[in-house]
Amino acid sequence: MVRLIILATILSLTGALAPAWAESDVLAQAREIFTPLPDKPVFKPDNPANAAKIELGKMLFFDTRLSKSNVFSCNSCHNIATGGVDQNRFSTGHKWQVGGRNAPTVLNASLHIAQFWDGRAKDVEEQAQGPILADVEMAASRDLAIKRLKSIPEYVERFAKAFPGQKEALTYENIANAIGAFERTLLTPSRFDAFLKGDEKALAAQERDGLRLFIDKGCSGCHGGAAVGGNAYEVFGLVNKPDNLTDTGRFGVTKNEEMKYVFKVPSLRNIELTYPYFHDGRTFDLDEAIEIMGWTQLGEKLSEKERDNIGAFLRSLTGKQPEVTIPILPPSNKDTPRPDRS
């Protein structure tokens, strides 16, 4: 709680400085808060990347055989075509069940401090183990996933190449390690990165105005860093309680009362594409999402102009989307456990 109060104080102080800024100050100030995306993917030391692993991870990301029914792949809910999400409020999974939280984007996700809205997985490698097993998502089991893949000689070979020197390369952990390595390549540099690197004109005047407001109002107090978010936890309703908030968020993980209604701050990169917004997908409308944040987190009723300028800045975060060629997957055979819709 102390942390939250300090944060709120910083935010209000920052806000007070706003009108006096000169144009070039925006860049200087932004550089203290944000960093450009890394030029290259950052891999995990204990999951070093190689081309074979990234390609294998891509194959697995698109392979519906990791779901019990053979209907869903990672890409079903984290669709590369649509900002790394499915653009639905809650994702549809096994037997038409729905998840309880909005599927977060896979784009730039490796830069976050943790994964899932409640931060219950430490990185994308750990996260990738979740949905395959979740009853309402892919509904498989560790055993089924491994049996399916082990039955396919090409996968056995590819795991051996991707994880050289490991006696047992095709493990459940390595399925997720390969997927995680692929996901780490999904970075989407935008005009904002060019701006941060010194090209002030990379953002239009309204976008720069929006950025200034984003800093002045205090949005950047939480949404900072390389992913413009993703690097902190925060209570949803710091100042005013949002309507219809039932999900207690990180409390479910830590059982710590101070974590009630606390969620990982989402990245705002590609926010234009990753609707609907918030952990519960409560709105499809970015303008409304900005207003909600202004009110619940900052206690401000933003003017239409302020909202539009902040929106213009946020839309400048739509980056170059990954160019992903659809992998061609090796066929199943007699030994491969069959699709099971039950």
Place this chain on the structure above:
Amino acid sequence: MVRLIILATILSLTGALAPAWAESDVLAQAREIFTPLPDKPVFKPDNPANAAKIELGKMLFFDTRLSKSNVFSCNSCHNIATGGVDQNRFSTGHKWQVGGRNAPTVLNASLHIAQFWDGRAKDVEEQAQGPILADVEMAASRDLAIKRLKSIPEYVERFAKAFPGQKEALTYENIANAIGAFERTLLTPSRFDAFLKGDEKALAAQERDGLRLFIDKGCSGCHGGAAVGGNAYEVFGLVNKPDNLTDTGRFGVTKNEEMKYVFKVPSLRNIELTYPYFHDGRTFDLDEAIEIMGWTQLGEKLSEKERDNIGAFLRSLTGKQPEVTIPILPPSNKDTPRPDRS
């Protein structure tokens, strides 16, 4: 019925010639029955292709907004990653319903005489209109599909460029025309094409033996042409009735008694990938599928060696799969009808 009897007679005569063939005769004989895939896509005269239309068609092929729920795209059931099918017995659609027939591959489909197992659509353009509206598949309506796309300025522009000179470019028919144009690009040349063009060594000895058997036994009587099938209708059970055959096939379209249990002969290109087999996906096992065909269509119990050689030939039909980069789809906005899972 007369046609079937003539066919059966031809098949048995062809079969009688087999043992005397010399190696090079196989190529000569094959050239009378099969043709290589066209080097370039063949477009429909009244749906001329241009780069804008093909790209638009690809986008629509991957856009889940053509389904009521925003869960399914064309690619869900005709997956480019897996031979242009979903490799499931029946596809899963809206509200976890299942279709009544196995999803046929989209690869090389434009070369068929007609579309669907019962040939009820004349070409891929007409076919593409079906699944979007089918209750158990994408469950949308013409109106919903058009409203969704019309709400998105980028799509409006892309339709205008894809269908130049048309006053009303964004129509339901043009959604399907664009998808059809994209689908016509999905050709998968294989070693068999190199063989047909004169490179006899493009097929291994066992594959050539299999090809000879495929011709001798009479398989090629139905499975001929560029797609090794797809260019004729035939009764399932020409000689012996298959087990558990309930679907009356083309009878449902023509109401002609002679069309009972008649289906379009499927293409065997990429057959290794397009399991499970037959209109009802009754087997996942290509060897078993070959045995079923031998018995039901030719009245023969194939030996294990015959079956394996034919299988080797059929696996040589696995072609170079299309290299498809995932399209980046424009976002929805306030005017876009929302996903509806009901």
